[in-house]
Amino acid sequence: MIGVYNYTVILTYMSLVSSVLGMFFSLGINGARPHPEYAIICLMVSGLCDMFDGKVARTKKNRTENEKKFGIQIDSLCDAICFGMLPSIIGYSIGMRDWEDIPVLIMFPLCAVIRLAYFNVAEEDRQSKTDDLRKVYEGLPVTSVALILPIIYSFHKDIGSECFPAVYGAALFIIALAFITRFKIKKPSMKTMLWFIALGVVEVVWMLYKTKIK
Numbered sequence: 001m002i003g004v005y006n007y008t009v010i011l012t013y014m015s016l017v018s019s020v021l022g023m024f025f026s027l028g029i030n031g032a033r034p035h036p037e038y039a040i041i042c043l044m045v046s047g048l049c050d051m052f053d054g055k056v057a058r059t060k061k062n063r064t065e066n067e068k069k070f071g072i073q074i075d076s077l078c079d080a081i082c083f084g085m086l087p088s089i090i091g092y093s094i095g096m097r098d099w100e101d102i103p104v105l106i107m108f109p110l111c112a113v114i115r116l117a118y119f120n121v122a123e124e125d126r127q128s129k130t131d132d133l134r135k136v137y138e139g140l141p142v143t144s145v146a147l148i149l150p151i152i153y154s155f156h157k158d159i160g161s162e163c164f165p166a167v168y169g170a171a172l173f174i175i176a177l178a179f180i181t182r183f184k185i186k187k188p189s190m191k192t193m194l195w196f197i198a199l200g201v202v203e204v205v206w207m208l209y210k211t212k213i214k
Contacts, residue, residue, distance in 0.1 A: 004070050008057040012071075012078050015049035018042045019082035026086075026093035036093045037207060039086065040153050044200050046082040047146020050075075051193055072123060076116040083142040084112030087149055091172060094156070095165035104169050104176075111176035112142045137185045140178035147196060147203070148175065154207040 022042030028034045057063070057071050088105040096105060122138070152171050156164045188196065 004067055004074070006060070008060050008063065008067070008071060009053070009074060011049040011053035011056055012075050015046040015053070015082050016078040018045040018049065019078075019086045022046070022086050023089050026089045034093045036090050036153070039090050039093065040150050040207065041204060043082070043086055043090070044146050044150055044204065046086070047143050048197065048200065050079065050082070050143045050146070051196070069124070072120060076120050079142050080109065080113050080116055083145050084109035084116075087145050087172060090149070090153075091165070091168055094168060095161070096169050101165070101169055104173050108172045108176045111179040115139050115142060115179040135187055137187060139181055139183065140175065140185065142179060145175060147199060150200070150203045150207060154203060 019042060022039035025035045025038040025042065053075065054071075060067075063071075088108050091101070091105055091108075118138075149168075149171065152168060156168075159167055
């Protein structure tokens with residue numbers, strides 16, 4: 001079979017599976033009502049998988065150049081779906097269905113794909129010159145939506161069902177611009193990543209409490 005199927009890409013594939021499930025939850029499964037809250041949790045699971053997939057891949061010391069390049073490509077392709085498409089589908093699910101919402105729902109995945117393509121080119125060029133790990137990111141990493149959007153969604157009942165789609169849409173618009181804006185962000189350390197995980201756990205607990213999922 002074509003492709004790579006060893007442990008170095010398992011988390012990347014799991015991230016994609018989680019986000020596709022999130023899309024099903026957003027739109028409703030087998031006639032059931034949509035559950036955007038479950039989709040948000042799937043988004044967070046995808047973010048968790050993406051947080052460690054690169055570290056797992058680097059534990060395999062005998063990776064071929066083609067395996068390394070495949071890892072870069074498959075990671076970005078999955079990220080485009082997980083952190084580009086899923087947030088827009090969640091937006092549609094929660095009520096962004098007017099004509100003025102459509103440009104934002106299209107803009108968001110477009111900006112995510114542009115940033116990912118730019119990252120691929122820059123990363124391949126960087127790796128051809130050095131074996132050092134990347135220390136900074138240019139633009140807002142697309143995976144950041146796995147933390148930002150759950151925080152926003154956790155307040156959807158406080159904001160109200162009529163106003164929340166506009167708030168969510170404004171967040172998508174700002175985040176999309178941040179994807180393609182040239183500024184540098186320091187790559188988080190392992191300690192920071194553990195804090196992100198702790199924040200994610202708090203977000204899930206808070207969101208489940210606010211939405212009263214039983």
